[in-house]
Amino acid sequence: MRVLLSTYGSRGDVEPLVGLAARLRESGAQVRVCAPPDEDFAQRLDHIDVPLVPVGPSARALTVAAPPPSSLPERAAAVIAGQLEAVTAAAEGCDVLVATGMLPAAAGALSVAEKLGIRSVSVTFQQLTLPSPGRPPLAYPGRPFPPEVTDNRVLWGLDAESINALFGAALNTNRASIGLPPVDDVRDYVIGDRPWLATDPVLDPWQQPADLDVVQTGAWILPDRRPLPAGLEAFLAAGAPPVYVGFGSMPMLASQDAAQVAVEAVRAQGRRAVVARGWAGLAPIDDRGDCFVVGEVNQQALFGRVAAVVHHGGAGTTTTATRAGAPQVVVPQTADQPYWAGRVARLGIGVALDGPTPTTESLSAALRTALAPETRVWATAVATMIRTDGAALAAQLLLDAAGR
Numbered sequence: 001m002r003v004l005l006s007t008y009g010s011r012g013d014v015e016p017l018v019g020l021a022a023r024l025r026e027s028g029a030q031v032r033v034c035a036p037p038d039e040d041f042a043q044r045l046d047h048i049d050v051p052l053v054p055v056g057p058s059a060r061a062l063t064v065a066a067p068p069p070s071s072l073p074e075r076a077a078a079v080i081a082g083q084l085e086a087v088t089a090a091a092e093g094c095d096v097l098v099a100t101g102m103l104p105a106a107a108g109a110l111s112v113a114e115k116l117g118i119r120s121v122s123v124t125f126q127q128l129t130l131p132s133p134g135r136p137p138l139a140y141p142g143r144p145f146p147p148e149v150t151d152n153r154v155l156w157g158l159d160a161e162s163i164n165a166l167f168g169a170a171l172n173t174n175r176a177s178i179g180l181p182p183v184d185d186v187r188d189y190v191i192g193d194r195p196w197l198a199t200d201p202v203l204d205p206w207q208q209p210a211d212l213d214v215v216q217t218g219a220w221i222l223p224d225r226r227p228l229p230a231g232l233e234a235f236l237a238a239g240a241p242p243v244y245v246g247f248g249s250m251p252m253l254a255s256q257d258a259a260q261v262a263v264e265a266v267r268a269q270g271r272r273a274v275v276a277r278g279w280a281g282l283a284p285i286d287d288r289g290d291c292f293v294v295g296e297v298n299q300q301a302l303f304g305r306v307a308a309v310v311h312h313g314g315a316g317t318t319t320t321a322t323r324a325g326a327p328q329v330v331v332p333q334t335a336d337q338p339y340w341a342g343r344v345a346r347l348g349i350g351v352a353l354d355g356p357t358p359t360t361e362s363l364s365a366a367l368r369t370a371l372a373p374e375t376r377v378w379a380t381a382v383a384t385m386i387r388t389d390g391a392a393l394a395a396q397l398l399l400d401a402a403g404r
Helices: 011-026 039-047 059-065 069-091 103-116 152-177 186-191 230-237 256-268 299-303 315-324 337-347 360-370 373-383 390-403
Strands: 002-006 030-035 052-054 096-099 119-124 243-245 273-276 291-294 308-311 328-330 350-352
Touching: 002 011, 002 069, 002 103, 011 030, 011 039, 011 315, 011 390, 030 039, 030 069, 039 052, 052 069, 069 103, 069 152, 096 103, 096 390, 103 119, 103 152, 103 186, 119 390, 152 186, 230 291, 243 256, 256 273, 256 360, 299 315, 308 315, 308 360, 315 328, 315 337, 315 373, 328 337, 328 360, 337 350, 350 360
Parallel strands: 002 030, 002 096, 030 052, 096 119, 243 273, 243 308, 273 291, 308 328, 328 350
Antiparallel strands: none
16 A cells, blocks of 8 residues: 655644654555655654655745745645645555645645546544534634624634635646646635544544545554653752753744743743754843753653743644643644644643743743642643544544445
8 A cells, every 4th residue: 555645834734644654564555655844853753764745845945934925825836736746646556645734835835736646635634624513713814704604604604715725826827837727715624525524522522514534544643753862861860850942943033032921931930941942043032051952852851851842823833742641831833833822721720821932020920830839739640531543443433435
């Protein structure tokens, strides 16, 4: 069996495919991954001996550049064209294609599968893109919904119109170039009849509406057996558990102020800090010995040994911290991150900060709550409920589909 996994996005879009790819290889399948050509993505895939087929520009460079919302249709056209070129070559001879990542990239990959007659599965790593009468959709940057409209069904209709306006022309122009008919509703095309939701049902419960058949597999996480660096091991052993601070692929906090605020808030609680550089490039604020800076690191191992995790609320980081039983402080920046922050707060396993820019006072107060014994008790209890077989289940579903 040959499987192509296709995405375009940040680390949170690529890392789950690493977990699924590893499970597929264990089952004897041949796997390729189409993803941005960023070095850290290639290294993660190389670790499991899965080839990366590069597509499009560096996701990190594009994110850090922060292009204006008005350029989104133009960028979408380039992403779709890149998908058609790279995915078409990579998908030859494959039995199944799994499409995820930013919506125009998924639309391009699914179009390739349609052209080649390959089975395809559309996957999302957060449910906020799946229409549901129980909640409103996310608005695209630069295209807010009318404030007077509060009916969720109406808002989802406006969401479909917005997506068509942003991506419809680009998708259909590219589809015409490979002899495919136009798509009337881009969102419905990408979601399909039976989308997969690769999130944990405790952390992210899906309320099934009657008109959408969603398969929730659980999160796709690769067990990480990499040892922690010797210097970090020594730092952890030298005192009480520190607080981890890291904002993943979010460059918006790339300032000395962000590191200053975080470290001072941790120190205010009498704790040491482990600071992750991430795409924000966080760096030490002084030469005191109570702060250790890390780059790429085994979060699964580290989060089980810290007092709390301060992060941006990405789906992967939230799931990893929850599985580790670590109390959390979530500083949401954009997209689905406020949703994950809210889930952490509602489960009682941490605190959601109000707003993307914390102060020393607000972060210190949030840490005080997260470090309270009762928060650790709840976090430990919820950790035992999180599924660990999401990637294995997804791999088996793909194998069954290919067998049919």
